Amino acid sequence: MLNKSDIAIIRKLAARTAEIASLPVQEEKRRLWRKLNALKPERPMVMINQVCWNEIDDSELTLRCSDPECRNYENILLRTLFQWDHFPVDMVVEPSVRVEKAINIKFGPDIQAEHAVGDPTNHVVGQRFINQFQTEDDLQKIQVPPQISHDNAETARRIAVAHELFDGYLEISPGGVVPYLGLWDPVSWWMGVANALYALIDNPEFMHRLLSRMTEGYMLMLDQLEEQGLLCAPQCLIHCTGAYTDELPAPGYDPNKPRTKDIWMYGLAQMLSTVSPAMFKEFEVDYISRICARFGLVYYGCCDPLDGKMNEVRLIPNVRKISMSPWVDEERGAERIGRDYVYSRKPTPALLAYDRFDHKLVRENLQSTLDVCRKYECPLEFILKDISTMRYHPERLFQWANIAMQVVGA
Numbered sequence: 387m388l389n390k391s392d393i394a395i396i397r398k399l400a401a402r403t404a405e406i407a408s409l410p411v412q413e414e415k416r417r418l419w420r421k422l423n424a425l426k427p428e429r430p431m432v433m434i435n436q437v438c439w440n441e442i443d444d445s446e447l448t449l450r451c452s453d454p455e456c457r458n459y460e461n462i463l464l465r466t467l468f469q470w471d472h473f474p475v476d477m478v479v480e481p482s483v484r485v486e487k488a489i490n491i492k493f494g495p496d497i498q499a500e501h502a503v504g505d506p507t508n509h510v511v512g513q514r515f516i517n518q519f520q521t522e523d524d525l526q527k528i529q530v531p532p533q534i535s536h537d538n539a540e541t542a543r544r545i546a547v548a549h550e551l552f553d554g555y556l557e558i559s560p561g562g563v564v565p566y567l568g569l570w571d572p573v574s575w576w577m578g579v580a581n582a583l584y585a586l587i588d589n590p591e592f593m594h595r596l597l598s599r600m601t602e603g604y605m606l607m608l609d610q611l612e613e614q615g616l617l618c619a620p621q622c623l624i625h626c627t628g629a630y631t632d633e634l635p636a637p638g639y640d641p642n643k644p645r646t647k648d649i650w651m652y653g654l655a656q657m658l659s660t661v662s663p664a665m666f667k668e669f670e671v672d673y674i675s676r677i678c679a680r681f682g683l684v685y686y687g688c689c690d691p692l693d694g695k696m697n698e699v700r701l702i703p704n705v706r707k708i709s710m711s712p713w714v715d716e717e718r719g720a721e722r723i724g725r726d727y728v729y730s731r732k733p734t735p736a737l738l739a740y741d742r743f744d745h746k747l748v749r750e751n752l753q754s755t756l757d758v759c760r761k762y763e764c765p766l767e768f769i770l771k772d773i774s775t776m777r778y779h780p781e782r783l784f785q786w787a788n789i790a791m792q793v794v795g796a
Contacts, residue, residue, distance in 0.1 A: 388614045392456040393551060396565040399463040400555035402482075402715055406470055407481035407556075412586065415755070419628035422728060422765055423683075423706060430766040430794040432475040435626040436785060438773050439465065440507040442780040446471075455547060459483065472780075473787035476796075478630075480622055482557040485548045488540035489563060492533040492548045510774045515578040517594060527576075528599045531606035536616060562618040562644065565610055566625070567604045567677050569597055570657040578659055586661065586669060593669065598745065603672045608646055608680060624650040624685045626771050627707060627730060634682045651681040653702075654688040654709070667698045676684055679703040685730070687711070689772070693719035700726075707767070713734075716755055720762040729764040731755045733790075735773045743782045745789060752793045 406412075422431050439447070447464050462483075462569035470479055497520050518524060541560065548558045573582050573596070585593050611617045620643060621629040635648035655670040669678045678684045684702065686692075687709030692699055696719070699708060708727045710719045712734035723729050733755070737748050753769065759766040768790055776782050 388453060388456065388547065388550060392451040392453050395451050396456055396459055396463070396551045399460065399467065399553060402467060403463055404481055406467070407479045408716065409479075412478050412480075413629075416630045418476065418477070419630040420632055422767060423628070424633070425706075425725060425728065425765050425773070427765045429627060429796065430768060432758070432768045432787075432790045432794055432796070433477065433770070434469070434473055434475055434773075434783070435629055435769060435771040436773060437469075437783065438508060438510070438775055440505070440509075441776050441778045442468070443523075443778075444468070444780070455544075456551070458551065459548075459551060467518060472784050474501045475620040475791060476628065476785050477728045478622060478628070482559040483548060483552050484559050484561040485541075485544050486561045486614065488537035488544065490533075490535045490537075491563070491607065493529055493607065493769065494576060494600075495527045495742065500577070505775070508774070513775050515575055517577045517581040519573075519577050520596075522592070525595060525599055528596070528603055530599055530603040531610065533614070534552075534607065534610045534614065536614060546650075559619070562616045564618045564621065565611075565646070565649070566653070567674075568653045568655065569600055569673055570655040573597075574657045580634065580694070582615060582657065583660075586665065592610055597673050601676055605680075608677075612643065612645050615643040615644065618649060619644055621647055625652040626681075626769050627767060629683075629685075635792055636682055644673050644678040649680050649681065650683045650685060651678060652685040653678060654686065654690060656688055656690045658793055659690045659713075663698050664696050667701070671698050671701050672768070675702050678705070684698045685709075687730070689713070689732070693722065696722035716758050717761075718763050720758045722765050723762070725763050725765070727765070729759050729766045731759075731766060731768050732772075733768055733770055735770060738773060738776045738779075738782045738786060741777075743779065745785065748786055748789050749793060756793060 391462045396567050418428055418431060421428050446468050449460050451460045451504040463586060466479060474499040496517060498516035507569060516679045538745050545558060545560060552558060620635050623629050629650050653674050658666050658670055681704055683706045684704045685707045686699060686702060689711045691707060691711050691713040706728060707730045708723060709730045720729060733751055
């Protein structure tokens with residue numbers, strides 16, 4: 387049973403969240419995201435994602451609830467309100483709270499890794515992964531079909547708690563599985579990056595069998611999630627960017643049974659950054675395309691530089707946004723994207739980690755992207771993410787946000 391103090395804390399935060407969510411600017415931001423995602427932008431959009439919250443020592447973020455479930459909601463609400471107050475850029479505050487369904491998916495082996503910790507307050511750590519895929523027998527560690535279970539009673543309990551906390555302020559949104567079905571992140575966790583890259587050279591047929599088994603498992607997983615009504619509803623966010631669109635859900639949508647074609651998927655192959663375009667097609671595109679073909683829209687890429695692999699990326703079905711990481715040749719990427727996709731630029735977060743925060747350098751970094759995208763008429767978004775450190779100067783993040791909104795003309 388929840389204590390009255392926790393309930394009061396959460397409901398006070400929920401009341402302020404609901405007030406912010408009702409502001410007209412929220413619908414205006416949704417409209418701008420829909421325009422961008424339709425490839426008809428009115429201006430570039432800006433998001434900030436994956437913040438090193440451990441470096442923000444502020445009383446506004448102090449947790450006061452005692453119950454672990456309440457503390458989780460309190461943490462989410464406090465961070466939402468803090469971002470809205472200090473670096474909102476083009477975030478949208480929704481009048482709802484997501485309640486995760488109690489879904490368990492068993493697909494591959496548990497990760498085995500050794501950790502190196504730099505800053506003990508930061509969840510970003512170095513890892514050395516143990517290679518668990520070296521023989522043909524190891525392929526059986528991928529469960530085909532995957533085992534999917536849903537604890538209905540636990541989901542009902544979570545929803546009941548959420549109603550007790552949020553009724554009268556925020557809507558309750560039961561959350562199904564948000565599909566990230568990349569092949570190469572799991573491979574890197576199960577094998578280690580160096581081991582997997584060497585295997586592409588030394589044992590390519592084994593790697594093909596591994597990828598084939600994973601792809602088949604993913605397809606069967608999606609079948610089960612659709613059948614059991616466990617996929618997420620159409621999203622507000624996909625990975626790190628606004629997902630608002632008039633194109634989804636697809637005709638015939640049933641909110642009790644979302645289908646893959648009703649939602650976005652995101653995929654990436656960061657580990658293949660250094661392989662040739664031909665190998666990228668052989669070991670990524672030919673597999674991920676089967677999965678992406680099922681979805682309504684796709685956000686593709688992350689830190690992987692895709693400017694030199696656009697011919698191959700264009701083969702992936704339903705892609706709408708393409709990541710342009712800090713390591714791309716921006717002009718080459720813009721020329722090859724043109725008007726066909728959203729140029730999802732990831733400005734380098736390193737500019738927040740220098741000894742001195744250089745406002746001029748930040749502005750020049752953003753303006754150079756804007757100029758090249760204007761040249762090739764690319765729909766553009768800026769997504770500042772993977773911020774491992776700000777050197778414990780959160781004001782740098784606030785200043786970056788202000789500069790970015792000035793650059794895009796907001």
